[in-house]
Amino acid sequence: MTDDLLKQITFIKEVDKLKYILRKTKLFNSNRNENDAEHSWHLSLMALVLAGHANQPVDLLKVIKMLLIHDIVEIDAGDTFIYDTQKSHDNTAEEREAANRIFGLLPADQASELIAVWEEFEAGQTHEAKFARAMDRLEPLLQNTSNNGGTWAEFDVRYDTVYAKKKVIQNGSDTIWQYAEQLLNENVEKGILKK
Template sequence: MEFSDLHRQIEFIREVDKLKYILRKTKLFNSNRNENDAEHSWHLSLMAIVLADHANFEIDLLKVIKMLLIHDIVEIDAGDTFIYDTEKNHDNTVEEREAARRIFGILPEHQATELIAVWEEFEEQQTNEAKFARAMDRLEPLLQNTSNQGGTWNEFGVNYDKVYSKKKVIKNGSETIWKFAEQLIHESVANGILKK
């Protein structure tokens, strides 16, 4: 590996530090402080390690962890879109693709190519790894909102139908975790922290 590659890698490491400044709408467990994207990515990665046995299928756990660590890096340029945003679609956008090319493009070509491919795989949601990674991405905010007595659901007027619709993709990655998540959603309605 050339010394110039090291310079590009260090530049990338400096650039992605900006992820720590991207605030999400969800709050930390039992807290009023917003989570940042770096905390979110770390937490999802650890969740994947702990919950991997519940995947619907055999998964390459290292690939899942890579997906979870890089899936929101594009938000450095594109910003965080709230999953329940009524004006901007949360699905992949042109801005996110441009951000992926710019940010991962800082790296040496072989690494940039690999990470863009992993990011695209997560976005396309076709592989077992991407489905399980998405399950983690949808589970964490559910746990946060239930720990915060409705948290962003109440703050932004999000109802049961919207939550259920967004969370049901958990099932694609883990039937077991989906049953648990579905129970949490119903309990949240019963406890009055999620409106029907």
């Protein structure tokens, strides 16, 4: 056995903890909270299926890497609810420390690569990051719609706040944003999302 293999196995065991990090959003048509591992898998599959709607051609493998690892830092830092009014959802020192610790379990070359992919997602500037972030904002919109408002209703989140957070979708896909905007408007019309 090589030292690299042992480091990789250690990392694989550590990231199993992602299955225990619960998000505020619930599964489609369900009252069970989604965990971060389910979220990451679902986003990756969404990207695979919806990549043809990206505003620009994207390296799909890189997008999937971003989506599979973007929340790994929450093993240490916890999940910050996107509509939290007390704590910023932006990249924090806690998340940076978590990234260094968790990805640092890997051999140096893999650790560097995954930290760079994570940083690229967080910065949201490349075509891949913009599309990956679009997927990350679309899934909870679909979930909340399926659950008659879900976290919007539970935490009294208003249309303007939801709209501002979801508008990021447009950076990755105009087509998907048009669909998302239509869903938001339908939720308002049904009284699910309050203006």
